[in-house]
Amino acid sequence: xxxxxxxxxxxxxxxxxxxxxxxxxxxxxxxxxxxxxxxxxxxxxxxxxxxxxxxxxxxxxxxxxxxxxxxxxxxxxxxxxxxxxxxxxxxxxxxxxxxxxxxxxxxxxxxxxxxxxxxxxxxxxxxxxxxxxxxxxxxxxxxxxxxxxxxxxxxxxxxxxxxxxxxxxxxxxxxxxxxxxxxxxxxxxxxxxxxxxxxxxxxxxxxxxxxxxxxxxxxxxxxxxxxxxxxxxxxxxxxxxxxxxxxxxxxxxxxxxxxxxxxxxxxxxxxxxxxxxxxxxxxxxxxxxxxxxxxxxxxxxxxxxxxxxxxxxxxxxxxxxxxxxxxxxxxxxxxxxxxxxxxxxxxxxxxxxxxxxxxxxxxxxxxxxxxxxxxxxxxxxxxxxxxxxxxxxxxxxxxxxxxxxxxxxxxxxxxxxxxxxxxxxxxxxxxxxxxxxxxxxxxxxxxxxxxxxxxxxxxxxxxxxxxxxxxxxxxxxxxxxx
Numbered sequence: 001x002x003x004x005x006x007x008x009x010x011x012x013x014x015x016x017x018x019x020x021x022x023x024x025x026x027x028x029x030x031x032x033x034x035x036x037x038x039x040x041x042x043x044x045x046x047x048x049x050x051x052x053x054x055x056x057x058x059x060x061x062x063x064x065x066x067x068x069x070x071x072x073x074x075x076x077x078x079x080x081x082x083x084x085x086x087x088x089x090x091x092x093x094x095x096x097x098x099x100x101x102x103x104x105x106x107x108x109x110x111x112x113x114x115x116x117x118x119x120x121x122x123x124x125x126x127x128x129x130x131x132x133x134x135x136x137x138x139x140x141x142x143x144x145x146x147x148x149x150x151x152x153x154x155x156x157x158x159x160x161x162x163x164x165x166x167x168x169x170x171x172x173x174x175x176x177x178x179x180x181x182x183x184x185x186x187x188x189x190x191x192x193x194x195x196x197x198x199x200x201x202x203x204x205x206x207x208x209x210x211x212x213x214x215x216x217x218x219x220x221x222x223x224x225x226x227x228x229x230x231x232x233x234x235x236x237x238x239x240x241x242x243x244x245x246x247x248x249x250x251x252x253x254x255x256x257x258x259x260x261x262x263x264x265x266x267x268x269x270x271x272x273x274x275x276x277x278x279x280x281x282x283x284x285x286x287x288x289x290x291x292x293x294x295x296x297x298x299x300x301x302x303x304x305x306x307x308x309x310x311x312x313x314x315x316x317x318x319x320x321x322x323x324x325x326x327x328x329x330x331x332x333x334x335x336x337x338x339x340x341x342x343x344x345x346x347x348x349x350x351x352x353x354x355x356x357x358x359x360x361x362x363x364x365x366x367x368x369x370x371x372x373x374x375x376x377x378x379x380x381x382x383x384x385x386x387x388x389x390x391x392x393x394x395x396x397x398x399x400x401x402x403x404x405x406x407x408x409x410x411x412x413x414x415x416x417x418x419x420x421x422x423x424x425x426x427x428x429x430x431x432x433x434x435x436x437x438x439x440x441x442x443x444x445x446x447x448x449x450x451x452x453x454x455x456x457x458x459x460x461x462x463x464x465x466x467x468x469x470x471x472x473x474x475x476x477x478x479x480x481x482x
Contacts, residue, residue, distance in 0.1 A: 019044070023414040028053055029103060029394050030060030031169050032299035032404030033148075033176075040414040047395075047414060054170035060301070064395055068418040069378040071387045079388065079419060079427075086349070086371045086386050087431040093369055094346020095324075096121035099336050099361070101352025102302025103375050103392045104421055105399025105411060109303075109310040111425040112351045116323055118432050122345065123321040125307040126300075128335035129358040131266045134297060135308070135318055136332060137277035144284045146261070146294035147405045148175075153182035155294070156192050157257035159250075161280065162199035162219075163265040164206055169298050173205070177261060184259070195253065212250055214243070216273065222247045223279035230255065230286040255290040262287075266297040266404075299404035302356045303393060306402035340364035349373070351425060353392070354380040373424050388424055391417025 021042040028035045028050070039051040040061065047064035050057060070077055072085045090096055098116040100109050100123075116123035127135060151158075158178050165172040173179050181188040196208030200216035214222045225247040229235055235244050254260050262284050266277075280295060287293035299305055308318040315321045315328035320336075322329045337360050339345050345368050352374040354362070366382040375396075377387040391397045396417035400408050 023412055026412050027394050027409050028057040028060060029301045029303055029401060030056040031301040033169055033171055034403040034409055035171055036409050042414050056170060064415045066375050066392060067378045067389045069389050071378055073385060082386050082388050083428050083431055086428055087435050089347055089369060090119060091435050097336060097345040097348040098123045099348060099350045100125045100307045101350055101354060101374060102126060102304060102356030103353040104351055105393040105397060106306045106310050107399045108351060108421045108425055109307050111429060113314045115429050120323045122339055124336040125319050126304045127308055128319045129361055130268055134266045134277040137281055141278055141281045143281055144288050144293055144295055147407055151261045151294060151296055152176045152180050154184045154259040155261040156185055157260040158192060159195045159197060159262045160205040161197045161262055161264045162202050162204055164204055212246055218243050220273055220275055220279055223283050226251050227283050227286045254287060257291050259292045261294050261296050263296045267300045303401040305404055309402050309406060336361050337364045340367055374421060390419045390421040390424060397421060
């Protein structure tokens with residue numbers, strides 16, 4: 001059914017004024033489950049109900065109202081003036097950082113990548129400050145993964161490793177596993193064995209059939225012993241209650257499965273032991289010898305998985321990309337927080353909702369002049385120079401978003417934004433293109449070093465240019481005399 005066929009109006013106003021409007025199959029970005037079975041009811045221009053949404057989803061949709069201010073240097077201005085001021089700041093403020101926050105569509109994220117490329121800026125996303133270890137582990141080791149649909153239809157044993165989805169991913173158990181019926185598990189919950197692995201004082205799924213407990217300092221050794229047992233390596237005999245016995249008992253159940261899914265939390269809920277993500281990946285890969293196993297990594301919402309997908313598509317890397325040399329380079333150890341703390345950034349552009357940014361990045365952004373374009377931009381706590389409030393992707397704006405398992409989902413907005421994020425980002429990109437072109441041409445006419453095809457921002461300060469010349473990054477080239 002086409003998107004427009006999923007929208008119905010009653011009364012007058014069509015959802016923008018008086019009357020009632022219903023939008024079926026809306027997608028919620030309140031968590032990484034990205035439930036796309038939500039029916040949103042709009043009355044008199046406000047969301048009054050989000051049917052089937054969990055508590056997180058209901059809070060994410062709210063009543064649909066967001067600020068609608070445009071601020072530059074503390075004054076309310078029109079959008080054109082704010083974009084002009086943003087262009088001036090980005091082209092004269094030194095090295096730029098483009099940061100993709102949450103609640104924007106993949107189309108907006110792509111526009112952000114293009115702006116970073118134009119500015120030869122550093123580019124970063126939410127994941128660097130939250131789920132970096134699991135990303136790096138997957139790059140080193142690969143990953144045995146599956147879509148949530150495959151897990152729903154095939155997994156007959158689920159192991160919830162140190163996570164209870166109820167708090168942060170409330171509908172995971174009812175939409176995907178273990179509760180729903182599947183093609184190969186027609187009985188749903190009754191056809192599945194659910195094992196909870198408690199780590200330290202963190203309890204896994206409360207409704208599990210069986211429980212295994214490992215202390216915090218036993219987690220990595222347990223994962224190592226389990227992998228060794230699967231691969232047939234000898235393990236010393238032990239007493240029934242010790243670590244090796246618990247690990248072997250868990251392995252025996254897992255290798256007896258037709259399809260086992262190991263569910264872990266990819267977002268930080270507490271301090272994690274270094275190497276945990278990699279050990280879990282290696283365990284699930286080993287399990288694909290005697291049985292079929294998938295690692296289901298739970299991720300937060302706000303379309304952060306979309307940002308990783310867009311950056312990988314556009315640059316080849318999922319996060320922490322540096323365009324300083326004119327081509328994308330991967331700098332996972334030098335994300336936004338590191339660059340800002342080392343004073344290597346002169347100006348920052350944030351695309352997205354600033355309330356989704358981790359605290360450490362928010363604190364660091366307060367060190368530099370900042371431009372924010374996105375939902376609730378005017379509510380930023382780090383004092384941006386320029387703030388342009390826009391709509392929320394999935395509530396006011398359409399486009400595409402990615403579920404935690406990298407499945408793309410369409411966004412069906414229920415309300416109309418006052419200012420559109422994508423249109424604003426594209427307008428800024430166009431102004432920047434015109435501005436940097438003029439700057440480069442003026443440099444040639446004045447006999448200054450040509451900054452194109454170098455590792456220096458086109459609007460770099462004279463001191464930065466001099467430094468670049470000294471290190472051999474650029475060669476001074478004056479226009480030949482007539």
